[in-house]
Amino acid sequence: MKQIVAKAAAGRAMGNLFAAAHGRLPGSGPVAHIRARAFEAYERAGLPHRRIEAWKYTDLRALIGEVLPLAPRPDAAALVRAARSVKQAAADQAVKLVLVDGIFAPELSDVGRLENGVDVRSLREVLENSADSAIAALVLSTTTDAVISLNAAMATDGLVISIAEGRAVKRPIQIVHVATGSLVSTFTRSYLQLGQGAHAAVLESFVSAEGTSAYQTNDATIVLVGDEASLSHIRLAADAADAVNISSGIIAVGAGARLDLFSMTCSGSISRYQGFVTLAGEGSELSANGVNLIRHKQHVDTTIVVDHAVPHCTSREKFRAVVDDCGRSVFQGRIVVRPGAQKTDATLTTRALLLSDEAEADNKPELEIFAEDVTCRHGSTLGALDGALVFYMRARGLSEKDAQALLIKAFLGEPIEEIATENLRDLVSAQAEHWLLARR
Amino acid sequence: MALLEVRDLHAGIEDCEILRGLDLTVNAGEVHAIMGPNGSGKSTLSHIISGKPGYRVSTGRILFKDEDLLAMEADERAAKGVFLAFQYPVEIPGVTTMNFLRAALNAQRGARAQKEFSTPDFLKRVREVAKSLNIPEGVLKRGLNVGFSGGEKKRNEILQMALLEPSLCILDEIDSGLDIDALRIVADGINALRSPERAMIVITHYRRLLDYIEPDVVHVMSKGQVRKSGGKELALELEACGYAQFEGAA
Numbered sequence: 001m002k003q004i005v006a007k008a009a010a011g012r013a014m015g016n017l018f019a020a021a022h023g024r025l026p027g028s029g030p031v032a033h034i035r036a037r038a039f040e041a042y043e044r045a046g047l048p049h050r051r052i053e054a055w056k057y058t059d060l061r062a063l064i065g066e067v068l069p070l071a072p073r074p075d076a077a078a079l080v081r082a083a084r085s086v087k088q089a090a091a092d093q094a095v096k097l098v099l100v101d102g103i104f105a106p107e108l109s110d111v112g113r114l115e116n117g118v119d120v121r122s123l124r125e126v127l128e129n130s131a132d133s134a135i136a137a138l139v140l141s142t143t144t145d146a147v148i149s150l151n152a153a154m155a156t157d158g159l160v161i162s163i164a165e166g167r168a169v170k171r172p173i174q175i176v177h178v179a180t181g182s183l184v185s186t187f188t189r190s191y192l193q194l195g196q197g198a199h200a201a202v203l204e205s206f207v208s209a210e211g212t213s214a215y216q217t218n219d220a221t222i223v224l225v226g227d228e229a230s231l232s233h234i235r236l237a238a239d240a241a242d243a244v245n246i247s248s249g250i251i252a253v254g255a256g257a258r259l260d261l262f263s264m265t266c267s268g269s270i271s272r273y274q275g276f277v278t279l280a281g282e283g284s285e286l287s288a289n290g291v292n293l294i295r296h297k298q299h300v301d302t303t304i305v306v307d308h309a310v311p312h313c314t315s316r317e318k319f320r321a322v323v324d325d326c327g328r329s330v331f332q333g334r335i336v337v338r339p340g341a342q343k344t345d346a347t348l349t350t351r352a353l354l355l356s357d358e359a360e361a362d363n364k365p366e367l368e369i370f371a372e373d374v375t376c377r378h379g380s381t382l383g384a385l386d387g388a389l390v391f392y393m394r395a396r397g398l399s400e401k402d403a404q405a406l407l408i409k410a411f412l413g414e415p416i417e418e419i420a421t422e423n424l425r426d427l428v429s430a431q432a433e434h435w436l437l438a439r440r
Numbered sequence: 441m442a443l444l445e446v447r448d449l450h451a452g453i454e455d456c457e458i459l460r461g462l463d464l465t466v467n468a469g470e471v472h473a474i475m476g477p478n479g480s481g482k483s484t485l486s487h488i489i490s491g492k493p494g495y496r497v498s499t500g501r502i503l504f505k506d507e508d509l510l511a512m513e514a515d516e517r518a519a520k521g522v523f524l525a526f527q528y529p530v531e532i533p534g535v536t537t538m539n540f541l542r543a544a545l546n547a548q549r550g551a552r553a554q555k556e557f558s559t560p561d562f563l564k565r566v567r568e569v570a571k572s573l574n575i576p577e578g579v580l581k582r583g584l585n586v587g588f589s590g591g592e593k594k595r596n597e598i599l600q601m602a603l604l605e606p607s608l609c610i611l612d613e614i615d616s617g618l619d620i621d622a623l624r625i626v627a628d629g630i631n632a633l634r635s636p637e638r639a640m641i642v643i644t645h646y647r648r649l650l651d652y653i654e655p656d657v658v659h660v661m662s663k664g665q666v667r668k669s670g671g672k673e674l675a676l677e678l679e680a681c682g683y684a685q686f687e688g689a690a
């Protein structure tokens with residue numbers, strides 16, 4: 001009885017959230033209809049909780065309780081504060097596209113530096129233009145996951161990027177999400193499409209302006225990698241210490257195409273990245289890697305579902321988590337091999353390094369194999385630093401923290417080495433160094 | 441003043457006493473050999489001197505340059521000049537020998553308030569020593585000791601010792617796993633480091649090493665104590681008669 005009352009109350013608060021945001025959500029007619037349906041789907045399920053299998057270890061209902069009200073449109077002062085963080089987060093040579101509090105900020109972006117064959121529009125523009133209703137429906141697509149439905153209902157803006165056939169984009173495209181408001185939530189949704197044979201590197205950074213706290217970010221990105229195309233997609237979540245970041249990637253990879261996915265979370269209070277990758281065309285390849293650096297009471301969840309839908313596809317996944325203090329790491333990796341997806345070759349390894357007695361890590365690998373002629377392997381390890389190695393290094397003069405730092409860096413090295421673009425790899429390494437420095 | 445003084449050392453792991461009243465005095469410039477049967481506590485002594493955690497010292501003391509060594513962390517001891525060449529050097533994947541050497545050297549120099557080596561000076565020095573020990577440069581770029589042969593690991597220990605220039609070198613079975621040529625190379629490397637300021641404790645089972653590295657004093661260790669000390673002729677005697685005569689009370 002009590003539970004039903006609570007749920008009804010939560011539902012009303014939600015209803016208010018959508019109603020209150022209504023005038024601010026771009027799109028009318030069919031778009032408004034899609035949003036209303038998405039919100040209904042969300043309301044039926046509510047925030048995910050531990051009895052939803054996919055959210056077993058990240059009980060959002062218990063962890064965040066409620067969704068905060070929608071962030072207001074950033075004013076001039078907010079943009080000035082955001083600009084400072086954007087500067088810090090900017091990757092060398094990258095072409096920046098900036099979203100401040102969930103709204104595209106062209107004045108902070110490098111739209112003028114976009115290369116030929118790279119078309120960028122704001123989601124708002126696409127949703128408001130009735131000629132774009134087909135693409136709008138695609139961008140707002142949902143799954144059975146409630147946070148993705150909520151995102152479709154509430155998305156205020158985002159980027160719709162399309163890269164022309166055969167185009168090899170030279171400079172990385174960097175989407176920077178900056179939060180400047182406290183006790184509010186943002187909803188962004190982006191779409192990235194690579195035409196046949198195109199090549200690109202896209203970096204997504206999540207940061208906050210100084211003094212910003214306790215915000216909630218809900219982002220979703222729909223990615224289509226065309227046949228023979230290749231995409232390096234890197235995400236770097238460096239949110240404020242008490243922020244919540246729930247991000248979803250829905251990704252399809254075409255025939256003979258390649259996706260290199262890398263995810264790093266190094267701050268924020270509660271974070272989940274869920275990537276749903278469908279290897280949709282024969283001969284496609286996925287390399288999915290990531291490192292999570294977890295301390296204090298952080299809860300960081302990486303959930304990757306790889307769907308081998310057709311034969312002759314390869315997936316390689318390597319994830320590492322370093323957990324200090326009372327931190328908690330969750331890694332869920334599901335590999336699905338559809339009937340007929342013969343010659344599938346899939347491996348998944350996850351390792352967690354616990355640096356304190358209170359640190360916790362949950363690893364859940366799952367294989368669902370419906371084809372016969374496949375090679376699928378998974379392995380996971382969990383453990384502390386090897387005392388014998390630490391002593392050896394200390395006996396040569398390294399302090400305990402320095403010895404640990406070298407061993408942690410070595411532990412993280414393998415997935416980071418998978419990042420092919422040198423300056424992006426350096427950026428990720430620098431973040432890891434920065435995290436380690438704070439341990440001294 | 442002795443460089444190292446171990447007095448009535450009783451130590452072990454948990455309730456198991458391994459060292460049972462050990463005495464040892466080593467002066468600067470001297471080379472001491474310690475021989476003794478398996479399990480007599482030789483490696484335990486080397487671990488306790490270098491500061492390995494996990495041992496319980498119930499009584500006794502260890503003075504190094506007149507300072508209480510037992511009160512220091514392992515890295516402080518290293519910075520003061522204690523070096524242990526491990527009986528079983530560990531493998532550290534993901535940390536290259538080169539990076540490790542640089543980190544260790546700079547950490548020690550930092551602790552002694554000395555200037556860090558410049559990169560060219562450091563590289564020059566490493567290459568020099570590596571060459572003298574017949575260590576190919578490619579090996580230095582690999583993970584520390586990862587996939588190294590037994591002999592390569594031991595040579596890598598001497599490489600580190602030569603670079604770190606400690607004042608007390610403890611060599612725990614540096615000769616195990618070395619072929620005849622490697623033994624000579626390693627011994628030459630060690631002899632090159634002999635100096636009036638530096639002392640060495642050479643733990644070994646074989647007289648052969650002591651033909652190359654001539655000790656000033658030979659100790660026989662058994663059941664956690666030094667049972668007999670003498671000149672290098674003691675090593676010959678041991679080879680002829682074995683340890684049986686030292687198994688009784690001291």
Ligand SMILES: Nc1ncnc2c1ncn2[C@@H]1O[C@H](COP(=O)(O)OP(=O)(O)OP(=O)(O)O)[C@@H](O)[C@H]1O
Nearest residue numbers: 453456458476477478479480481482483484485527
């Ligand atoms: N971690 C441990 N727990 C319990 N006993 C230990 C431990 N390590 C060593 N010992 C015991 O302490 C004793 C001394 O071991 P130590 O390794 O010092 O001998 P050693 O003289 O170096 O032998 P060797 O010549 O075989 O190298 C042995 O009986 C050994 O079993």
Ligand SMILES: [Mg+2]
Nearest residue numbers: 482483484527
């Ligand atoms: Mg031993």
